[in-house]
Amino acid sequence: MSVLREKILHVASDLFQTRGINSTGVDTIVAVAGTTKMTLYKYFHTKEDLILEVLQKGHQDFQSWLSDKLASNTKKPSEKLQKLFDFLEEWVTAPDFRGMAFITAAAEFPNEENPVHRLSAEQSRQFRSYLAGLALDAGVKDADGLALQLSLLIEGSMQAEQMKRGSGAIKYAKKAAKILIELALKN
Amino acid sequence: MSVLREKILHVASDLFQTRGINSTGVDTIVAVAGTTKMTLYKYFHTKEDLILEVLQKGHQDFQSWLSDKLASNTKKPSEKLQKLFDFLEEWVTAPDFRGMAFITAAAEFPNEENPVHRLSAEQSRQFRSYLAGLALDAGVKDADGLALQLSLLIEGSMQAEQMKRGSGAIKYAKKAAKILIELALKN
DNA sequence: TATTGTATATACAGACCTGTATACTTTATA
DNA sequence: TATAAAGTATACAGGTCTGTATATACAATA
Secondary structure (H helix, E strand, C coil): CCHHHHHHHHHHHHHHHHHCCCCCCHHHHHHHHCCCHHHHHHHCCCHHHHHHHHHHHHHHHHHHHHHHHHHHHCCCHHHHHHHHHHHHHHHHHCCCCCCCHHHHHHHHCCCCCCHHHHHHHHHHHHHHHHHHHHHHHCCCCCHHHHHHHHHHHHHHHHHHHHHCCCCCHHHHHHHHHHHHHHHHHHC | CCHHHHHHHHHHHHHHHHHCCCCCCHHHHHHHHCCCHHHHHHHCCCHHHHHHHHHHHHHHHHHHHHHHHHHHHCCCHHHHHHHHHHHHHHHHHCCCCCCCHHHHHHHHCCCCCCHHHHHHHHHHHHHHHHHHHHHHHCCCCCHHHHHHHHHHHHHHHHHHHHHCCCCCHHHHHHHHHHHHHHHHHHC
8 A cells, every 4th residue: 555645544643633633624634744635635535535544544453453462462261351451551551642533533523424423433333342252252141231331431531531641540440340340250 | 691692502502512513603503593693703702712601501501400410319428429320311311412512522622722622621520520529428438539430431421322322321331330339338 | 862782684804624627747667 | 768657736616614894673771
């Protein structure tokens, strides 16, 4: 894939998270990326297409990173659920953390018919389903229920962290999660 | 206070939540409110002023409603923490629920210097501080910790509910909260 | 009746936005 | 060397946005 295309995706992702999607014009994106609008519109038909690709790439990167971390650092399925929050803390406290893209995107496009909103909702569902898979493997009975609860803690933390950097929300989310997970494993 | 001023605030609040703040022009607001831009700008110096007032009113309404509910339906302080989630469920499932304004506003204005972002962050802090007060009254030792955890569950639910109406997230948040509260009361 | 306050109607300036058209330059490849 | 592909530079059309200017209508009040 073209290096410029990647650059545009990366710059757009950063600007969208730091300034907001609607507040970031394509002129700004190409200026920061060091290219021109003609090139941007060659790779992305519309700004909406660009937004959708930024979202998709962001979610893929996050999911791959998390899956790899869990795969190479844990063995027992029940261990994965616990370790999950250690890795999320690592993710959140990284200097280039910019929030979870699909959370902010859904807020900027509240209309449920909007393609950007739909993709955001889909990614949120996907993440919960991934958590449910982990819970199921660990032997949790109400895997969907626990997954939903954990997702609330996680997405809440991400949002709190974006609202105020260094909030430490994820630390308390981890504590709460530990309690919920242990109890769910007993039942 | 002028009836038109109230009308503008109400209409703006609704449009901001259903279409997004940046995507809602003042022309749309005055058209729906049945007035003109001249009148809007007489009561609110800038659009940003209007946004700030909408946020403030929304937060006040929410807090008053919740405080009143708790005051008139519960007696024991420890009961308040539990009942809290029943009232929140009532709030969320109301047909005119539109999400928590300060969550979406913070997402649309990510820059921490921005006045709208600052007010949103302040309201989030205020809500957590209110929860901490309830926890303290109930005799919880780490009141701030529990308050933060509950706020993650609550704000996560609000966000989930706005992402997809009827998600039922608040029901699972309530279950998780019950566990966390009971454990915190024991310590 | 005259005046004052409130709201309307409408037009517009200036800025910004997305997306395209046109012409030019560079680089790789056949 | 000729050709094609990729990118640059720049201007612009058409739309939307905030905020203001100007003139008018209407009601209450003195």
